[in-house]
Amino acid sequence: xxxxxxxxxxxxxxxxxxxxxxxxxxxxxxxxxxxxxxxxxxxxxxxxxxxxxxxxxxxxxxxxxxxxxxxxxxxxxxxxxxxxxxxxxxxxxxxxxxxxxxxxxxxxxxxxxxxxxxxxxxxxxxxxxxxxxxxxxxxxxxxxxxxxxxxxxxxxxxxxxxxxxxxxxxxxxxxxxxxxxxxxxxxxxx
Numbered sequence: 001x002x003x004x005x006x007x008x009x010x011x012x013x014x015x016x017x018x019x020x021x022x023x024x025x026x027x028x029x030x031x032x033x034x035x036x037x038x039x040x041x042x043x044x045x046x047x048x049x050x051x052x053x054x055x056x057x058x059x060x061x062x063x064x065x066x067x068x069x070x071x072x073x074x075x076x077x078x079x080x081x082x083x084x085x086x087x088x089x090x091x092x093x094x095x096x097x098x099x100x101x102x103x104x105x106x107x108x109x110x111x112x113x114x115x116x117x118x119x120x121x122x123x124x125x126x127x128x129x130x131x132x133x134x135x136x137x138x139x140x141x142x143x144x145x146x147x148x149x150x151x152x153x154x155x156x157x158x159x160x161x162x163x164x165x166x167x168x169x170x171x172x173x174x175x176x177x178x179x180x181x182x183x184x185x186x187x188x189x190x
Contacts, residue, residue, distance in 0.1 A: 007044065007048065014044070015038045018030065019032060023133055040079050045082075048083050053087040056084070069123065070096075076131065077128045126153065130158045132160050139172060159182065159185065
């Protein structure tokens, strides 16, 4: 079984639920994808770290871009960017992680972005998300990274629900790549 097949199996077992839910956007849905159930699982973290690292490395090589780090909006991105960063260190190709708060820290330096000392102005980064629906959270992460003078050169998600997020980001000049779409999960066969 490939890493991708193994990760899809874990996503289906741990993260995909058919039930009525209200999403962050306020929309109603008859299924839910809780990516953190998979990305916080030890094997799941290993798999997402490797698969995202490989995608970022390949896209960077093809585009001739030197990506310095990976980050995203807390909490969905936190376990993923940490896993990518660890895998990159094991490959001797460090991608530092950064975390973007939903609100600035209320004390100290009042930062929106944690891990900022690992980057210089203009560094190229990838923005990561666990599940994209409308794209609002991912767009917020892109804007916060740009406000810290980071150059967002790619965006990746574990699962795209195919509900307009990719189109919203494209309107802002950011193309998103998904490891999986909701169709992969709905069509999964054990």
